[in-house]
Amino acid sequence: MAQFLYKLGHWSYRKKFTVIICWLLLLGGIGGASAALQKGFNDVFQIPGMPSEQASYMVNQNFPDQKNPLLVAGVTMVFAAPEGHTLDEPVYSEAIQDVVTTLENTVPGLIKGRQFGNPLVVDPQIRELIIEQETAYGLPLATAEADADNVSLVSKDRRIAYTSFELDVPYSSAVTDEHRAAINEAMEVGRAAGLQVEGGGSGFGDPIVIKSTSEIIGLGVAFVVLVFTFGSLVAAGLPLITAVVGIGIGSLSIMLATAFLDLNNVTPVLAVMLGLAVGIDYSLFILSRYRTEYRKYPREVAAGIAVGTAGSAVVFAGLTVIVALAALALVGIPFLTWMGAAAALTVAVAVAVALTLLPALMGLCGSYTFGVKIPGIAGNPRPKNADKNETDAQAQAREDARVKKGQRWARTVHRFPGLVLTLVILGLGALSVPALGLEMSLPSDSTSYKNTTQRKSADLLAEGFGPGVNAPFLVVVDAHNVNTQAKSLSPIVDGAIDDAISKGQPLTQTEIKQVAAGAAYARVLQLLGTSPDVKHMQLFDASDDGLAAQMLLTPVTGPADADTPKILGALRNAEKEIEDTTGIVIGITGLTPIQAEITESLGAAMPRYLAVVVGLAILLLLIVFRSVMVPLVAGLGFLLSVGAAFGLTVLFWQKGLWGIVGTPAPIISFMPIFLIGVTFGLAMDYQVFLVSRMREHYASLTAKKDRAPGRYNAVEESVIEGFSMGSRVVTAAALIMISVFVAFIDQPLPFIKIFGFALAAGVLCDAFFVRMGLVPASMFLMGRATWWIPRWLDNILPHIDIEGEALARQIDRQRRDKEARADVELEASRARGSLKKSLKIGGRHSLND
Incomplete structure (x- = not known):
């Protein structure tokens, strides 16, 4: 490998303009393609095959008019009156209404749900509807009131309230700046009236924005370190140029990949961060070796040696990083796999740039590669001691003196x-x-x-x-295959059948299945909702055929609490027991369960x-x-x-x-x-x-x-x-x-x-x-x-x-052969000179004679 890399570095140095133009064309081509074809990144974190993902599909199957809950771009608007006041006061209730009206009139693609509107007006309507529906189903009034309390939009002290809506976009990361600007404008309407208005939800998160200052600061500090390493402004700038080209090609390639793949919006951030760091380092290693070699060999040979030796280490080091990142695929999590692949691609580009573009730039700079030296830095002589006629041997002696300083720490470690x-x-x-x-x-x-x-x-x-x-949990129940003869459901099912027969209106098989489904829903509510970690659980939607339902489970703890993910394990155990005894299928989904499963898998x-x-x-x-x-x-x-x-x-x-x-x-x-x-x-x-x-x-x-x-x-x-x-x-x-x-x-x-x-x-x-x-x-x-x-x-x-031992032996052998040929030519030249001199002297003697 070292000999191949030697030839590559030697060729890149000599064909500098060809190499530089090729890299610039590649950068421009990928940039143009990504601008034309890229579809943007998403913010969906999920693992195919997870129970929570399967549950989201159950929603689509049983409630086809509803969007997949994983892709909903929901926004929650929260209102709070100042301490000591309530939202019922006219100034604040009117401010809430102004905010809601502004949202309706200015937010593009706003989808109104049951909870959208002025919460002071909508809340009593929802409460009344829930109590009416649930008591009609035969639930006790106390249960219906508790369910209504759980989804109340106004706090008990009447100081805090909220409303929610969705945005008509395919997923959360598709929310535009126009959406955010309109929502922020509506919030400012309430704030101007003295109301605290805050917004959250998956559809109102901050976009992934990379401040250019990070790259600038990183490059600036890197430049300073490189100046102290090489003592040259030109040499310090070369690794920065190669790193910028490398991350440019890498990040644009990742953006282009969004035309064919669904990539998470974190993917390019990590690739840029890693690509910038290794891009500078890899060029540093090769340039440092080049500085050692060019004093002993012609510059194009030194470039080949640097790429063949330090470049071999760069290739191996780059491969280890690439393999480590590619090995993330073993985890079996797609978004993590693509994150690793994107970062690995950027590292691969950084290696290729260091092996080819760097020697080309060294060839372009020629003898000025280590020019514009800073006196007193990196072993450069100070002005008063500077010798304009310093030989390579003297420069090497200064370099050797610097190297020997590094031995002090090694000898200290050797002592202890x-x-x-x-x-x-x-x-x-x-x-x-x-x-x-x-x-x-x-x-x-x-x-x-x-x-x-x-x-x-x-x-x-x-x-x-x-x-x-x-941290709400969405529980989906599919009762299409409910076991109407299950022992846990038989008291309710048999009672309904007997009651219908006594009235002379026997139940059909479909009606019996619906009764069994209702009994199964009650069992789900009883077993899952009575956990000490669950604050409340209620049924809030049923399919048209009555054989599927959606339930809202509210835990006691919040999403950042370490105990919240543990609830999912207990719910899974109860879920399996219910499924085995009733024949229904239960799915648990929502942001919190998904996060818990991803965290557990990772x-x-x-x-x-x-x-x-x-x-x-x-x-x-x-x-x-x-x-x-x-x-x-x-x-x-x-x-x-x-x-x-x-x-x-x-x-x-x-x-x-x-x-x-x-x-x-x-x-x-x-x-x-x-x-x-x-x-x-x-x-x-x-x-x-x-x-x-x-x-x-x-x-x-x-x-x-x-x-x-x-x-x-x-x-x-x-x-x-x-x-x-x-x-x-x-x-x-x-x-x-x-x-x-x-x-x-x-x-x-x-x-x-x-x-x-x-x-x-x-x-x-x-x-x-x-x-x-x-x-x-x-x-x-x-x-x-x-x-x-x-x-x-x-x-x-x-x-x-x-x-690069074999390469070093080959170069030394070539140098010895060249020196030997030079010695032979020198001796031959001397012999020819002596012969001419002898002939000349002999000629003069013959004339004199």
Whole structure:
């Protein structure tokens, strides 16, 4: 692979204009196609085959005039009078009516439901209708009144009320800015009259907006780090150019994919975040190697060597990230699969750009690649000491002096390896402890920031009607196959049959089935509604044939409460018992049940996915480094990094440590498993770039048969020298990646903030504690066992020359051959010169004679 990449880098350097034009055409072509064909992203989180999804289909089958509840873009408008006042006061009741009228007149595609209107007017109408209908069905008056109370639109103290409606769009993410502007305008009408008006619901969420400041800040900090790394403004700018091109192509490709796939609106955010970080880092690794090589070889050869050696590590590192992200498909959750695939695509583009566009840009810059130097930075001489005639040997000497500074830390670790190892394991282990209290959920109004209207609406509803009003369960009952002879239903069914016969009006089979269905509904209400975790449950709709019903279950706790998802498990157990004894089919759906099922599925998949990626890491590193212990240490370090990242995230974002996070809440459900995949990939990046340098030096030492004994043995020297050569670029890469991720904490949406924080924490722990401490310390302690591998295992594993040893031998051989030919030509030239001189002298002598 190294030789192929050498040819690719060499060709890209020479054919610079061809390569640059091809990338620009690709960027423009994908951009134009995405603008013409893209259909936009959605905000639907679901897992095919989930019970809650099947229940939503039951609604469509039995109530064909109703929309799938998962796709409803509902809006809830909440009104609150000032403390000490009620909504019945004329000024506030009139303000509510003005808001409702404005909504009717200005909101495009507004769909009125039974609960839409001035709640002070609609509420008594709904109450009267419910009591009338349920008492007509034979339910006790007390039950009917309790049901009416449960769906009341006005709080008991008359201070808080709400109304709701739907928007005529295919799904929530299709809500436009025009819709939001009209709703906000209506809310301002009420606020102007002194009324508190807040809006929430799936149809009134904040759109996924990416502030450009995050990318700008990330690029700005990365530029500063690159300047301190290379000491050159030109070199610092090249990785930024390649990263921007890479994320441009990646993000536009994802947008184009929406023409053929239903993608979640979180998908491009994570791809951009990750693509920007790795895009800069991969170019940094290759450019850093190029700086080392161009002083020894012609620039186009140095570019080929840089791509062949560092580029090999980039390819391997990129593949590990891609495989880790693609492995998210093993979880079996489509939206997570596409998120991983989109991020993997962006990483693949970043690798391709680094291998081709970067050497082309280096060819374009030529001798100015490391031009516009900043004195006193990155080893550049200060002005007063600057030597305009500095030779390459002098420049290399300054570079060697900088490298030797990196040996200080490695030698310090060598002196106290046990202490360093213990501190890293105990420190990261302690940070991992809070992760045991991890709580997960999906975004909702109840977890939005406290200063948002969505969160205020949820808090007002919880205050006026109890927290469970924000977490309703929709229970769908299909009784088309009800068992009319079931023992649990027979008292009611037999009684109805006997009563009809006594009246001389025997029931038909259809009527008997309807009676049995009614009895089954009562049993469902009795068994599910009497749970201590359920505040109330009631039947609110029935199909035309009476053989299907919809019921509203209101839990005691809210959607962000850790106990709410547990209700679903108890309901499932009771559901199975009812189905087995009556023959009916029960489905439970709604935002809260769906979130609970997704969270449960993701939580169950995490150990399996973790086992896959750790096992993959060990196998890949086993192949690359031909060592048993190096992969095991890397796996341990990865687990410590992930655990510490989880712990820090839980401490700050879930528990609200020190009050830094104003709205602590459960962690978004898919963040942990995605964090595992990304951290794994990045951890392997740093492991490869750091340890490959150690392996490269160890191989060169063991190849010397006449190596003189010194202060360090071969393993210790290779760790120290390899660390000093690789640690600086790894440090710069980690700082860049951390700065990019931290910059996304400035985004407005909470889950994007959490992703940025968690990924930054993961990189921080892995790069600066695991790779800089645990890895060299463990190698010093293991000694020669570091590179031990059984012969039988070494024979069956494929060989991957990631350090470019074969390429280095080939280049050195070519250089020696070239030097030998040059020496021969020089000797021949000297011989020709001597011959000419002899002939000339001989000629003069003959003339004199």
